[in-house]
Amino acid sequence: MTSKLNRRSLLTRSAAAGLLSVPAVGALAGCASGGGGGESVERGETxxxxxxxxxxxxxxxxxxxxxxxxxxxxxxxxxxxxxxxxxxxxxxxxxxxxxxxxxxxxxxxxxxxxxxxxxxxxxxxxxxxxxxxxxxxxxxxxxxxxxxxxxxxxxxxxxxxxxxxxxxxxxxxxxxxxVYGQWYSRTALERLEVEYPRTWDEMIAVCEAAKRQGMAGWTYPGVYPYYFNFTLYPFIGKIGGVEVLQAIDNLEPNAWRHDAVRAAFEAYHELAARGYVLQGSPGMTHEESQDEWNSYHALFIPNGSWVENESRRNTPADFDMAVGPPTGLDSSDALPFEALWASSxxxxxxxxxxxxxxxxxxxxxxxxxxxxxxxxxxxxxxxxxxxxxxxxxxxxxxxxSAKATFEAAGEHLFVPRLPDWYKQLNNEEIGGAVAAMMAGDLDPAEAIDRCQRAADATASDDSIQKFQHV
Missing domain, CATH: 3.40.190.10 (Periplasmic binding protein-like II)
Incomplete structure (x- = not known):
């Protein structure tokens, strides 16, 4: 029989027997071992x-x-x-x-x-x-x-x-x-007699048609504002190319001041300035914003393909849920309309x-x-x-729809790494700046400055491990 007694179990048994004192959690933080040092089951025969x-x-x-x-x-x-x-x-x-x-x-x-x-x-x-x-x-x-x-x-x-x-x-x-993107109801678009918008001019026209019918163009979970990044990041990449997103991931100086970022921020700010965002969205959780969307109170929501299961309980039978790539800016975009963020x-x-x-x-x-x-x-x-x-x-x-949208994108896929390389920067700093802009508290230039300052602070913080695209 293989031995299942290791360093940790010895410590546990000794502590239970009163042979040694167990240090506080904070004291253990500096000596947490890695590399399998805590294994208590040995490998068997292959x-x-x-x-x-x-x-x-x-x-x-x-x-x-x-x-x-x-x-x-x-x-x-x-x-x-x-x-x-x-x-x-x-x-x-x-x-x-x-x-x-x-x-x-x-x-x-x-x-x-x-x-x-x-x-x-x-x-x-x-x-x-x-x-x-x-x-x-x-x-x-x-x-x-x-x-x-x-x-x-x-x-x-x-x-x-x-x-x-x-x-x-x-x-x-x-x-x-x-598959991340602009999630919507095909039924809602059909009722408005509009097509899914491929350019930003078309997006404004669709949102204006919704507004005339008492419906918002967008909602989002302001409590978790990083949800907006699910469409904002690939929108930036679509406008300026994947290199812009990689520069942002790499914390390069002035990466947030690229023209593609400015164009994307100004486009999103236009949604709020024109009154196309559902009132109350800045204070909503992801579930609350999804419920409003499922109730036909808003056309679009930035989300990932888990949303169908997560919101299933409140999704009407006639909703016909779908996802599209982030709407592009115009014909000058570096990548085709089909480009999107899709990743594991x-x-x-x-x-x-x-x-x-x-x-x-x-x-x-x-x-x-x-x-x-x-x-x-x-x-x-x-x-x-x-x-x-x-x-x-x-x-x-x-x-x-997600499967078809992914397949249509072909090789034009974005995989932003900021969300997992620098979680706090993405969720709190960048998400917070975008949320403040969408709530009307910052203009696009101020939001971009706030994002760049936060990225620079992360880049200069020696306590934060840095990663680079290779």
Whole structure:
């Protein structure tokens, strides 16, 4: 039998016996170990059926973010895992950081964490502290359905890239494949007898038609203003090219003062100045803004493809949900109308100090199998990061639209990294500046200055790890 006694369990047992005192959480923060130092389950024998060498008797602990996707898809994957391996201890929560950060600091984390939602942990900080397990071993393993194909080769574009932070290591797996854009109701556009706007002049005309009928052109969750970035970032990239977004990601001096940024900010400011934004949006949560949108009170909402499942309860049967690429500026745009932000999202990672990290890798391998990937799509109306897994499925209208919109984009895909490289900068500083502009408190030039100052402050802060596009 393999020994399951390690440094952490020795400390725990000694503390329980009163042989040593346990330091406060704050004292442990500076000495959190990484690189698997907290493992308490040794690797077992490898075989064709068990290529990673999972201990077949060891317990696995999985914690799922209980958000728009719920947790049934994970429970179903856990059932598949348990057919070959030990029991799974499952938990779900919306308070990922609140509940799990102390366990990460103490070196006693779960084996797999779905690090999602507004209370997600800062993955860049965890990586910097050596608290995340490198997933390359998983990606180079044979896939569940075809041993001649590696897991890596089954994944959608950008999935591996989204797990990297300027190095060859892959620190997380983003399981959902998300299409970001302007979500709308086909029914609402048909009632107004308008087409989806491809240029900003057309956007103004559509919003004016909605206004005449007592309907707002846009709503958004002002409580979480970074939602606007889901359309603003690709709008900037469409106007000026992907290089503009990469300069922003790289925290380059004056990146926010590019002409493409100015044009995009001025266009969005026009929505607010003309009264096309639903009153009260600055104070709404994501659910409240979605409810207003579902009630035909606004035409467009910046969102990701999780919205169909998240708002399903309040979506009218005749809504006919769809998503389009961000409306372009005009014929001078650097990239075609079809260009959009589409990338893997809904992050999972295995903590370096997990008791059963190999089991965690195997659980993710199960999730990346065709059966689990198709079940995920059926359960939550979202594409997974598994290439072709949704082919031939009868998809709901929003997801069918997202799939078609993604395929129409071809190679013209944006993958902004600011949101995950610099979470606070993206969510609070940039999101806050855009929110203030949309609420009428800043003009575009002031909002841009605020964004640039925040980016410069991040760039000059030596305590923040920096990343670069390679």
């Amino acid at each position: 075989s064709d059926d068990n290529p990673l060498g999972v201990d077949p008797e060891a317990e696995l602990e999985v914690v799922i973010f209980d958000g728009g996707f719920g947790d049934q898809y994970a429970l179903d994957a856990e059932a598949i895992y348990q057919e070959s391996y030990g029991p799974v201890r499952h938990d779900k929560t919306t308070e990922i950081q609140t509940r799990l950060q102390p366990r990460m600091v103490q070196g006693d984390p779960p084996d797999v964490i779905n690090n999602g939602g507004a209370d997600a942990m800062d993955i860049a900080a965890l990586i910097r502290n050596g608290q995340v397990y490198d997933l390359n071993e998983l990606l180079d393993a044979p896939s569940l359905d075809d041993p001649s194909v590696t897991v890596r080769d089954t994944l959608m574009p950008s999935t591996v890239e989204m797990g990297q932070f300027g190095t060859e290591e892959v620190w997380r797996l983003n399981y959902a494949f998300t 999202g809904e992050p999972f990672f295995v903590p370096a100090d997990a008791r059963n990290p190999i089991g965690g890798l195997e659980f993710l391998r199960v999730m990346l199998g065709r059966e689990s990937a198709r079940n995920f799509t059926e359960q939550v109306s979202s594409l997974s990061c598994v290439r072709g897994a949704a082919d031939g499925m009868d998809l709901p209208p929003g997801l069918a």
